[in-house]
Amino acid sequence: xxxxxxxxxxxxxxxxxxxxxxxxxxxxxxxxxxxxxxxxxxxxxxxxxxxxxxxxxxxxxxxxxxxxxxxxxxxxxxxxxxxxxxxxxxxxxxxxxxxxxxxxxxxxxxxxxxxxxxxxxxxxxxxxxxxxxxxxxxxxxxxxxxxxxxxxxxxxxxxxxxxxxxxxxxxxxxxxxxxxxxxxxxxxxxxxxxxxxxxxxxxxxxxxxxxxxxxxxxxxxxxxxxxxxxxxxxxxxxxxxxxxxxxxxxxxxxxxxxxxxxxxxxxxxxxxxxxxxxxxx
Ligand code: AMP
Numbered sequence: 001x002x003x004x005x006x007x008x009x010x011x012x013x014x015x016x017x018x019x020x021x022x023x024x025x026x027x028x029x030x031x032x033x034x035x036x037x038x039x040x041x042x043x044x045x046x047x048x049x050x051x052x053x054x055x056x057x058x059x060x061x062x063x064x065x066x067x068x069x070x071x072x073x074x075x076x077x078x079x080x081x082x083x084x085x086x087x088x089x090x091x092x093x094x095x096x097x098x099x100x101x102x103x104x105x106x107x108x109x110x111x112x113x114x115x116x117x118x119x120x121x122x123x124x125x126x127x128x129x130x131x132x133x134x135x136x137x138x139x140x141x142x143x144x145x146x147x148x149x150x151x152x153x154x155x156x157x158x159x160x161x162x163x164x165x166x167x168x169x170x171x172x173x174x175x176x177x178x179x180x181x182x183x184x185x186x187x188x189x190x191x192x193x194x195x196x197x198x199x200x201x202x203x204x205x206x207x208x209x210x211x212x213x214x215x216x217x218x219x220x221x222x223x224x225x226x227x228x229x230x231x232x233x234x235x236x237x238x239x240x241x242x243x244x245x246x247x248x249x250x251x252x253x254x255x256x257x258x259x260x261x262x263x264x265x266x267x268x269x270x271x272x273x274x275x276x277x278x279x280x281x
Contacts, residue, residue: 002084004091008099008139011053011092015140018051018089025051027142027169029133032056033073033187034082037177041146042086044174053140054083055092057099062128068273073187092140099135108134110164113157113251117264118275121241129154130161137162142169150176150184152264152277156251176276178204184276196269199235203267206232206243207278210263214280219258221245224280228263241266241273245280 005011018025026049028041038054045052056079063069076093083091107127113119114126137145147155159171177185182204183197192200210228218224225243232238244253248262257280264277 002080002088002091004080004093006092006094006098008094011090011094011139012141014090015051015053015142019141023051024049024144025053025140025142027136027140027145028052028054028088029136029145029147030054030056031058031072031187032079033075033190034079035177035185035187037148037150037185039082039086040177041148041174042083042088044172045144045146046087048172049142049144051090052088053090053092053142054086054088055136055140057092057094057132057136059099059128059132060096061100061104061132062125064122064124071191073190092136099132104131107131108161108165110157110161113153113160116251116253117153117242117244117246118266119153121266126154126157130157133158134161134165134167137167137169144170144172146172146174148176149173149277150186151275152248152262153251156248182208184274186274188272188274191272192269196237196272199237200267200269200274202231202235202238203265203274203276206230207263207265207276210245211278211280214257214261219256221253221255221257221261224257224263228265232265232267237269239268241268243267248279 026045028045030038058072108130109127119126155173181201183201206228210224213227243265245263247254261280266275
């Protein structure tokens with residue numbers, strides 16, 4: 001039976017008890033509306049830890065757009081069943097009042113890593129993410145925390161924060177789970193119209209085009225970006241916010257993809273913002 005915990009004190013106690021019994025605690029932070037992408041994180045945690053905690057918290061401080069926060073899907077009962085089915089031990093689902101009983105005086109900032117890509121279009125977003133993850137790590141005190149590569153900038157930033165602040169846990173990155181047509185699973189996909197949903201598959205096709213061009217020896221970033229842009233730009237329902245090739249450690253744009261490189265994209269389909277990324281060979 002899954003334990004649903006909605007208080008900070010309750011979660012701390014459950015986690016402390018687990019550790020006293022010598023258990024390895026794994027945390028999977030989520031905002032709910034759970035899908036097979038989240039399931040991959042939970043399964044990985046289940047394989048590596050003996051106490052698995054999933055958190056479900058639609059964190060208001062990481063939404064710079066109030067209408068995006070209001071439109072974010074909230075499906076608690078389905079999420080609880082999903083976690084139970086996935087053999088999660090504890091579902092930590094606090095209210096915003098429980099997490100923020102008073103306005104925070106403290107904020108975690110990674111100004112350089114948060115500056116570009118999603119940070120440019122969503123001011124304050126990564127400060128909200130880094131701060132709430134620090135709080136979740138402090139509350140759950142996990143040995144491992146699991147994050148999807150789908151949110152690549154977030155993964156890089158959280159890894160760096162844990163390293164910079166010597167937080168006593170390890171961050172594990174998990175590969176992106178996709179629909180059969182390549183679209184990365186996302187809680188936001190449910191908001192796409194059927195036409196937008198069909199068009200959205202072009203994002204993955206674009207990234208793959210760049211990936212195969214890179215695999216056949218093309219290293220010029222502008223050429224690779226043009227290859228990725230073509231199928232996306234061909235869809236009138238899609239609008240590119242950014243499409244860049246970056247160094248996967250610094251997230252700085254690079255001119256040549258001859259070393260480690262990642263192609264990253266944010267694309268709007270109607271009023272739904274979708275992100276995706278892939279490594280280049
Ligand atoms: P979210 O609930 O959207 O905040 O996502 C919670 C976690 O699930 C984050 O670490 C995401 O990167 C991860 N995630 C979301 N979608 C996917 C996906 N399609 N594949 C793998 N991980 C994902």
